[in-house]
Amino acid sequence: MTYDLVVIGGGPAGMAGAAAAALAGLRVALVDGGPRLGGQYFRHPHSAEPLRGRFPRLRAAVAGRATVLARHRVWTVQREDDLLAVHCLAGERDERPRTVRGRRLLIATGAHDRSLPFPGWDLPGVLTAGGAQALLKGDRVVAGRRIVVAGTGPFLLPVASGLAGAGADVAGVYEANRLTGIARRARPAPAKVAEATGYALELLRHRVPFHAGQAVIAAHGDTGLTHVTVARLDRDWRPLATRTVECDTLAVGYGFLPQLDLPVQLGCATRPGVDGSPVVEVDAGLRTSVPGVYAAGEATGVGGADLAEVEGLLAGRTVAMDLGRTARPAPALARRRRRLTAFAEALLRAYPVRDGWRGWLSPGTLVCRCEEVPYARVLEARDLGALDSRAIKLLARPGMGWCQGRVCGYAVACLMGEAPQPPRRPIAQPIRLGDLADQPEETP
Amino acid sequence: MPDVVVIGAGVVGAACAYYAARAGLEVTVVERGSVASGTTGAGEGNVLVSDKEPGPELDLALLSNVLWRELAELGGFEFEAKGGLVVAETGEVQRALTGLARAQAVEHEVVAPEDLPRYEPHLATGLAGGVFYPQDAQVQPMLAAARLLRHGAPELRTGETVTGFLRSGDRVTGVRTDRAEIPAAAVVNAAGTWAGEIAELAGAPLPILPRRGFVLVTEPLPEPLIRHKVYTAAYVTNVASDSAGLESSAVVEGTPSGTVLIGASRERVGFDRTLSIPVLRALARQAVELFPVLADTRLIRAYCGFRPYCPDHLPVIGPDPRAPGLYHACGHEGAGIGLAPATGHLVARLLTGAETGLDLRPFLPDRFAGETS
Ligand SMILES: Cc1cc2nc3c(=O)[nH]c(=O)nc-3n(C[C@H](O)[C@H](O)[C@H](O)COP(=O)(O)OP(=O)(O)OC[C@H]3O[C@@H](n4cnc5c(N)ncnc54)[C@H](O)[C@@H]3O)c2cc1C
Numbered sequence A: 001m002t003y004d005l006v007v008i009g010g011g012p013a014g015m016a017g018a019a020a021a022a023l024a025g026l027r028v029a030l031v032d033g034g035p036r037l038g039g040q041y042f043r044h045p046h047s048a049e050p051l052r053g054r055f056p057r058l059r060a061a062v063a064g065r066a067t068v069l070a071r072h073r074v075w076t077v078q079r080e081d082d083l084l085a086v087h088c089l090a091g092e093r094d095e096r097p098r099t100v101r102g103r104r105l106l107i108a109t110g111a112h113d114r115s116l117p118f119p120g121w122d123l124p125g126v127l128t129a130g131g132a133q134a135l136l137k138g139d140r141v142v143a144g145r146r147i148v149v150a151g152t153g154p155f156l157l158p159v160a161s162g163l164a165g166a167g168a169d170v171a172g173v174y175e176a177n178r179l180t181g182i183a184r185r186a187r188p189a190p191a192k193v194a195e196a197t198g199y200a201l202e203l204l205r206h207r208v209p210f211h212a213g214q215a216v217i218a219a220h221g222d223t224g225l226t227h228v229t230v231a232r233l234d235r236d237w238r239p240l241a242t243r244t245v246e247c248d249t250l251a252v253g254y255g256f257l258p259q260l261d262l263p264v265q266l267g268c269a270t271r272p273g274v275d276g277s278p279v280v281e282v283d284a285g286l287r288t289s290v291p292g293v294y295a296a297g298e299a300t301g302v303g304g305a306d307l308a309e310v311e312g313l314l315a316g317r318t319v320a321m322d323l324g325r326t327a328r329p330a331p332a333l334a335r336r337r338r339r340l341t342a343f344a345e346a347l348l349r350a351y352p353v354r355d356g357w358r359g360w361l362s363p364g365t366l367v368c369r370c371e372e373v374p375y376a377r378v379l380e381a382r383d384l385g386a387l388d389s390r391a392i393k394l395l396a397r398p399g400m401g402w403c404q405g406r407v408c409g410y411a412v413a414c415l416m417g418e419a420p421q422p423p424r425r426p427i428a429q430p431i432r433l434g435d436l437a438d439q440p441e442e443t444p
Numbered sequence B: 001m002p003d004v005v006v007i008g009a010g011v012v013g014a015a016c017a018y019y020a021a022r023a024g025l026e027v028t029v030v031e032r033g034s035v036a037s038g039t040t041g042a043g044e045g046n047v048l049v050s051d052k053e054p055g056p057e058l059d060l061a062l063l064s065n066v067l068w069r070e071l072a073e074l075g076g077f078e079f080e081a082k083g084g085l086v087v088a089e090t091g092e093v094q095r096a097l098t099g100l101a102r103a104q105a106v107e108h109e110v111v112a113p114e115d116l117p118r119y120e121p122h123l124a125t126g127l128a129g130g131v132f133y134p135q136d137a138q139v140q141p142m143l144a145a146a147r148l149l150r151h152g153a154p155e156l157r158t159g160e161t162v163t164g165f166l167r168s169g170d171r172v173t174g175v176r177t178d179r180a181e182i183p184a185a186a187v188v189n190a191a192g193t194w195a196g197e198i199a200e201l202a203g204a205p206l207p208i209l210p211r212r213g214f215v216l217v218t219e220p221l222p223e224p225l226i227r228h229k230v231y232t233a234a235y236v237t238n239v240a241s242d243s244a245g246l247e248s249s250a251v252v253e254g255t256p257s258g259t260v261l262i263g264a265s266r267e268r269v270g271f272d273r274t275l276s277i278p279v280l281r282a283l284a285r286q287a288v289e290l291f292p293v294l295a296d297t298r299l300i301r302a303y304c305g306f307r308p309y310c311p312d313h314l315p316v317i318g319p320d321p322r323a324p325g326l327y328h329a330c331g332h333e334g335a336g337i338g339l340a341p342a343t344g345h346l347v348a349r350l351l352t353g354a355e356t357g358l359d360l361r362p363f364l365p366d367r368f369a370g371e372t373s
Helices: A012-023 A054-062 A129-137 A156-165 A182-186 A190-205 A261-266 A304-322 A331-350 A355-360 A375-383 A389-396 A409-415 A433-437 B011-022 B056-072 B091-104 B113-119 B141-152 B192-201 B234-239 B277-290 B292-296 B333-352
Strands: A002-008 A028-031 A067-069 A072-080 A083-090 A096-107 A111-113 A126-128 A146-152 A169-175 A210-212 A214-220 A227-233 A239-246 A249-254 A256-258 A270-272 A278-280 A293-295 A366-368 B004-007 B027-031 B084-088 B109-111 B129-133 B137-139 B155-158 B162-168 B171-177 B181-183 B186-189 B209-218 B229-232 B247-254 B260-266 B298-309 B316-319 B326-330
Touching: A002 A012, A002 A083, A002 A304, A012 A028, A012 A054, A012 A096, A012 A304, A028 A096, A072 A096, A072 A261, A096 A261, A096 A304, A096 A433, A111 A129, A126 A129, A129 A146, A129 A156, A129 A249, A146 A156, A146 A214, A146 A227, A156 A169, A156 A190, A156 A249, A169 A239, A214 A249, A214 A355, A239 A355, A256 A278, A261 A293, A293 A304, A304 A331, A355 A409, A366 A375, A366 A409, A375 A389, A375 A409, A389 A409, A389 B141, A433 B277, A433 B292, A433 B298, B004 B011, B004 B171, B011 B027, B011 B141, B011 B186, B011 B326, B011 B333, B056 B137, B056 B333, B084 B091, B084 B113, B091 B129, B109 B113, B113 B129, B141 B333, B162 B181, B162 B192, B171 B186, B186 B192, B186 B333, B192 B298, B192 B326, B209 B277, B209 B333, B229 B277, B247 B277, B260 B277, B277 B292, B277 B298, B298 B333, B316 B333, B326 B333
Parallel strands: A002 A028, A002 A096, A028 A067, A096 A293, A126 A249, A146 A169, A146 A249, A169 A210, B004 B027, B004 B186, B027 B155, B084 B229, B186 B326
Antiparallel strands: A072 A083, A083 A096, A111 A256, A169 A214, A214 A227, A227 A239, A270 A278, B084 B129, B109 B129, B162 B171, B171 B181, B209 B260, B209 B298, B229 B247, B247 B260, B316 B326
């Protein structure tokens, strides 16, 4: 069966897009790799949203209207004449290949943690901020752990307050930026202020100290994490003074990177976002440069769940209109998108990654954990004639392993002094050779 | 003023620069990207004698094979003298294979079907035998190119594009780049798949076209399953084919990092990088047919590159009479890594006026006289 619209990604953007398009009468399939809908955001048990009912509302809007294909991991997308073919691996243990085809495609694949390397980041006990959320969500016990939260960005607060609320001993939150004048620059919506105030109160209640202008610049321990080095930073993130903080867990995150494997496969134009990381270029109707392909949510720029949902709604409506359905104009939605985008961009500007982190590395610090590439080898590759991160990868192998550069790609680009490039990953998910060999012949 | 400007820092340019420098010449290498950023960065690293028909290319491959072993002593890049096993599906193919091996007159062992597991324990059953070539080897081409440049120590100018030639009458007296003019007594065109464009700049066109190849890379395996380079006899015919359509015959091998490499396809589709599922499927099928255990191994990466291809499948090596002072070292198609040292060695001898010791006529640019590119 061919759908009018296939939506990839079951977070707020994808759910809203699927719901809007289905409401307009389109046959919609919503594909997501996870076991159930929700994406990253709604998996946060401690964000206030699900309790307030947005997730149930979106889920109800999708249910019965769109075909939900959970546990479908997309490994590649291809154009087939007028159709877009979404090649998935369905199921968990005995996964099998399955292709879903649509006349239109909405890519709402979200973002993943942006990591910076530092000495000891490969120790057991060091997690990404997103990973810490997953820890909370799973049954793994956090109570009794002594946790340091570090990095930059507004996401650190919900992570820390969530961990504290679950009974962890949060030793401190270390925000590398100084946050002067954020409120003035960002002009936050009242709801946002309330949300942030909520986290701050929660931290206060658990006596969690918050330190701006400080970062974890090294993690220590023999077999697992025992303590971290915290530094007070100057404006460029060069350490001014250091001290030691004991902990057995470190949750560290430097913002998020849009997940662009699939739009890049299709040839969608990208542009550098306000934080320098590439984002998909879209018009006011969320159309990408490739006919028939739309993008919404973090893929068009990291901006949070509210913005993602609004973009999803707009994208779903555009698809419906482009397929000849009538949809009433929604100037309020478009205005809301502009306002939320401005706010998101102000936040990205307020929480930049400064170059000084490079000085935290020592020659032995692993830059790529999958291939165990130390910083010294990156320097050597540069010395041998590599001008950019692609050449570094060819000569020194960072990004060649399991994660295909999702973890280290940003850092390697920064080390080479270049703006991070859109990822070229023709295979977005590992696929068994046997399954590939069994792909049906008629695929053009 | 350098004696020689080499255009291109792929494996061929690197080898030319290395041997020229060792012959006492002062060498400058101009590369528009990074070291090995062209086709060398997409190459698998086969150094094969097994796939060559008897003739000039095999002679070049045999010379290169010896030279790669010498260069490996310099260190700093992986070189594995692992040997290649060519297998036959049918008795008829096996007879053809053994016939070829005899005609090649290179070191080989004919392997009976029942002996195949001794070479490759995980090989599929039911094959009709094979031929083992101990000289076949594997090299990490990017690091090898970088290290050759380091050892030869030419002046290396990366991020600089050659845009034209300096001339004195017909004579080439250097290159013009987007940054400077570099006068030199001689210029070597080692621009790989783009060597036709360079030749065009010199008013001496060469028919070099891209032939696309995909390589598949699997997850790292906990223990090595595959010991040699293994491929089917079909590979030999595909390499020499003139078809523009898809041909694939997988060469399967394990690497020191634990991944399995499966490559490569051959297609003439211009410079199109779009992932092709039929190509991936064909390569995966052949790999699983050779090694059924691989069915459950996951593919984590696929990449493609564009071989510099000449209509007669032979490289272009030698001086260009249309532009005295210009030497070509390009068009090695799917064997540029394997053939790089011999090419560099020969070019250095030409540049210094020494005896080449190998009949260069089949490789000379003059052979295209009358053709237009
Ligand atoms: C998928 C695949 C697998 C392969 N596997 C093997 C294998 O196993 N064994 C083997 O022997 N061969 C293999 N090959 C072929 C091999 O990669 C090539 O033959 C070889 O790399 C060619 O090397 P080169 O130095 O001539 O070209 P390149 O590596 O392409 O170098 C040419 C350089 O010239 C530069 N350049 C171009 N124009 C200009 C300009 N105007 N100014 C300055 N610089 C310029 C380019 O940037 C480039 O770096 C494979 C090829 C592919 C595509």
